[in-house]
Amino acid sequence: MKCEEFELIGLDAGRDASLSETERAAIAEHANSCARCAALQSSWQEARKELRALAQEMSEAQAPARVEMRLRQEFRAQHSTWKGRRTAVAAAWALAAAAVLIAAMSWIKWRDSQQVAKAIHSNSATIASNLPSGGGSVASNAGTGDFNTEDDSVTLVAGNESGNFMLLPGVQAADIDDAEILRVRMQRGALGAFGLPVNEDFANEWIQVDLVVGDDGSPQAVRLLKE
Amino acid sequence: MRIVDQEKDDVLLRQAAKGDEEAFTSLYRRHQAALYRFALRMTGSAWAAEEIVQDVFMTLMRDPRKYDATRGTLGGFLYGVARNRVMKHLERLPREVPLEVKNEDGTGPGIVLQDASTPATLAEKRERLERVRAAVLDLPAEFREAVVLCELEEMSYEEAAQAVGCPIGTIRSRLHRGRALLMARLEILRDLPRRATVAK
Numbered sequence: 001m002k003c004e005e006f007e008l009i010g011l012d013a014g015r016d017a018s019l020s021e022t023e024r025a026a027i028a029e030h031a032n033s034c035a036r037c038a039a040l041q042s043s044w045q046e047a048r049k050e051l052r053a054l055a056q057e058m059s060e061a062q063a064p065a066r067v068e069m070r071l072r073q074e075f076r077a078q079h080s081t082w083k084g085r086r087t088a089v090a091a092a093w094a095l096a097a098a099a100v101l102i103a104a105m106s107w108i109k110w111r112d113s114q115q116v117a118k119a120i121h122s123n124s125a126t127i128a129s130n131l132p133s134g135g136g137s138v139a140s141n142a143g144t145g146d147f148n149t150e151d152d153s154v155t156l157v158a159g160n161e162s163g164n165f166m167l168l169p170g171v172q173a174a175d176i177d178d179a180e181i182l183r184v185r186m187q188r189g190a191l192g193a194f195g196l197p198v199n200e201d202f203a204n205e206w207i208q209v210d211l212v213v214g215d216d217g218s219p220q221a222v223r224l225l226k227e
Numbered sequence: 228m229r230i231v232d233q234e235k236d237d238v239l240l241r242q243a244a245k246g247d248e249e250a251f252t253s254l255y256r257r258h259q260a261a262l263y264r265f266a267l268r269m270t271g272s273a274w275a276a277e278e279i280v281q282d283v284f285m286t287l288m289r290d291p292r293k294y295d296a297t298r299g300t301l302g303g304f305l306y307g308v309a310r311n312r313v314m315k316h317l318e319r320l321p322r323e324v325p326l327e328v329k330n331e332d333g334t335g336p337g338i339v340l341q342d343a344s345t346p347a348t349l350a351e352k353r354e355r356l357e358r359v360r361a362a363v364l365d366l367p368a369e370f371r372e373a374v375v376l377c378e379l380e381e382m383s384y385e386e387a388a389q390a391v392g393c394p395i396g397t398i399r400s401r402l403h404r405g406r407a408l409l410m411a412r413l414e415i416l417r418d419l420p421r422r423a424t425v426a427k
C-alpha cells in the first residue's frame with residue numbers, strides 16, 4: 001500500500017464497512033512500516049478525540065421551544081384555512097349538482113310536454129278517421145276543448161301502450177291510473193251515453209270499442225277500432 | 228433509522244397531513260434535534276440553525292407530498308431539505324462571522340460544558356472546544372458537511388452518502404480532504420497560544 005492510499009482509506013479503516021479484510025491487513029502493515037503515516041494516524045486520532053469532545057458537548061443541543069410554538073401556530077392557521085376551503089368547495093359542488101339536477105328535470109318535463117302535444121294531434125287524427133260522421137265532430141270538439149284533452153289527460157293517452165285512447169268528458173288522468181281495458185261491440189249511438197256526439201244517421205251501426213274501465217266499473221276513456 | 232421508526236414516521240406524517248396537530252408535533256420532536264445540530268454545526272449560528280429547522284418543517288407542513296416514502300426515509304428527506312437550506316445560507320453569507328447568540332437558558336450556541344471541573348480546567352476545555360469548532364467552521368462547505376455527518380453526527384459512510392445524495396466514494400474523498408485541512412487548521416490553532424506565550 002502506498003502513502004496516498006493510506007491517507008485516503010487508512011485513517012478511518014475501523015469505521016469504513018466497505019473495506020475488505022485484505023485491505024485492512026495492508027493498512028495495518030503500512031502503518032507499522034511507514035513512520036510518516038503512523039504519525040499522521042496518531043495526529044488524526046488526536047484531532048478525532050477533540051471532535052468527539054465537541055460532538056459530546058453539543059449532543060444535547062436542540063431547537064429552542066419557540067420554534068415548536070411557531071410551527072404549531074402555523075399548523076393550526078393553515079389547517080383551519082384548509083377546512084374553510086374544503087367546506088366552500090363542497091358547497092360549490094353541491095350547488096352545481098343541484099343546478100344540473102334542476103336543469104335535467106326541466107328538460108325532461110319539457111320533452112314530455114312536447115310528446116303530449118304530439119299525442120293530442122295523433123288522437124285527433126285517429127278519432128277523425130274512425131268516426132266518419134260523428135268522429136268529425138269529436139275531432140272538432142277536441143279542438144274546441146269540449147272533451148277533456150288537457151295536458152294531464154292526454155299524458156295518460158300518450159303513456160298508454162295501446163295508444164289512441166280519448167278520455168271521456170269529466171275524467172281526470174289520475175282517476176284511471178289502475179284502470180283495465182275492456183273490448184266491447186256496441187252500436188255507435190251508445191257513444192252518446194258517454195257524452196260523445198253521435199251522427200244520427202249512423203246511430204245503429206255496430207262498432208268495436210276499447211273501453212278503459214276504472215276501479216268503480218265506470219268507463220273512463222274510449223278507443224274506436226276499425227271493423 | 229429502524230424500519231419501525233420509519234413506519235411510525237410515515238403514519239405520523241399521514242395523520243399530520245389530515246390536520247392532526249399532535250402527529251405533526253411528534254414528528255417535529257423526533258427529528259428537530261438532529262436537524263438543529265446539523266444546521267448549527269454547519270452554519271455556526273444558532274439563529275440560522277433555528278431558522279433552518281423552522282423552514283424545514285414549514286416545507287413538510289405545506290406540502291407533505293414532497294416526501295416520497297419509496298425514495299427513502301423521512302429523516303433522510305428532512306436532512307436533504309435542511310442541507311439545501313444550509314447551502315443556500317452559506318452561499319448567501321459566505322463570509323458571515325457567527326455571533327454568539329444566547330440560548331433561552333443563557334448558554335451559547337450549543338457548547339455547554341456539563342462536568343464539574345475546576346474553573347481553570349473548564350476554561351481550557353472551553354477554549355479547546357471553541358478551537359475545534361472554529362476549525363470545523365473554517366472548512367469549505369462540502370468538506371465540512373462530510374466531517375459534520377461522519378465525525379460529529381457519527382453517521383456511517385453509507386448514511387452520509389444517502390443524506391448528501393452522492394456515492395460513498397465521494398464522501399470518503401471529501402472526508403479525506405476535510406481531515407487533512409482540519410488537522411492542519413488544528414495544528415495552527417494549537418500553535419497560536421504557544422507562539423503568543425513565547426513572544427511575551
